[in-house]
Amino acid sequence: MERVARFTGIVARIGLWISGIGLVVMTAMIAAQVFFRYVLNNSLIWTEPGSIIVMGWFILLGAAVGIREGYHLSFEVLLYLLPDKVKLVLYSVSDLVVTAFGAGMVVYGWQLAAKTASVKLPSLGISGAWNFMPIIFGGAxxxxFSLERLARRAAGLPTSRFGDAAEH
Structure with missing residues (x-):
């Protein structure tokens, strides 16, 4: 389990770096667009679709890392009243649902990418499939990360940095 955790930790760190760099790149692209449009009175046609693709990458990679670290949105009011063993079951059910959601992102993202692969984005000159690559990679x-959480919980290991005491 330690090797798996080390590997997924490296993948998560790379995902966070890509997300952070993507946020900076998108901000620079939008700033360039504003400067060119309002100062130079000339538009860069590629910045808007380019920044949307970059935004998809940093949002979905960051969301995946948030799931690994236990930062994802949850509603835990009922869990405060339940015994620890029931909490662990409910946490596992939650992770299974998140796993299924991620798998759906991969499958349906792949289908969307396949359907738009022959379409060329006019302002960027690249395949329309690139619009859906963040969905596929983020879903994967x-x-x-959800399977890692399930495996760690099954092994009696903590699943997140700030998880409930029942998860430790």
Missing amino acids: LIVL
Whole structure:
């Protein structure tokens, strides 16, 4: 389990770095667009679709890492009243649902990418499939990290940095 955790930790760190760099790149692209449009009175046609693709990458990679670290949105009011063993079952059910959601992202993202692969994005000159690549990769990481959480819980190990005491 330690090797798996080390591997997924490296993948998560790379995902966070890509997300952070993507946020900076998207901000620079939008700033360039504003400067060109309002100062130079000339538009860069590629910045809007380019920044949307970059935004998809940093949002979905960051969301996947948030799932690994236990930062994802949850509603835990009922869990405060339940015994620890029931909490662990409910946490596992939650991780299974998140895994299924991530798998759906991969499958349906792949289908969307396949349907738009022959379409060329006019302002960027690349395949329309690139619009859906963040969904596929983000979904794959969500599956990986959710399965890791399930395996860690089954082994009696903590599943997140700030998880409930019942998870430790």
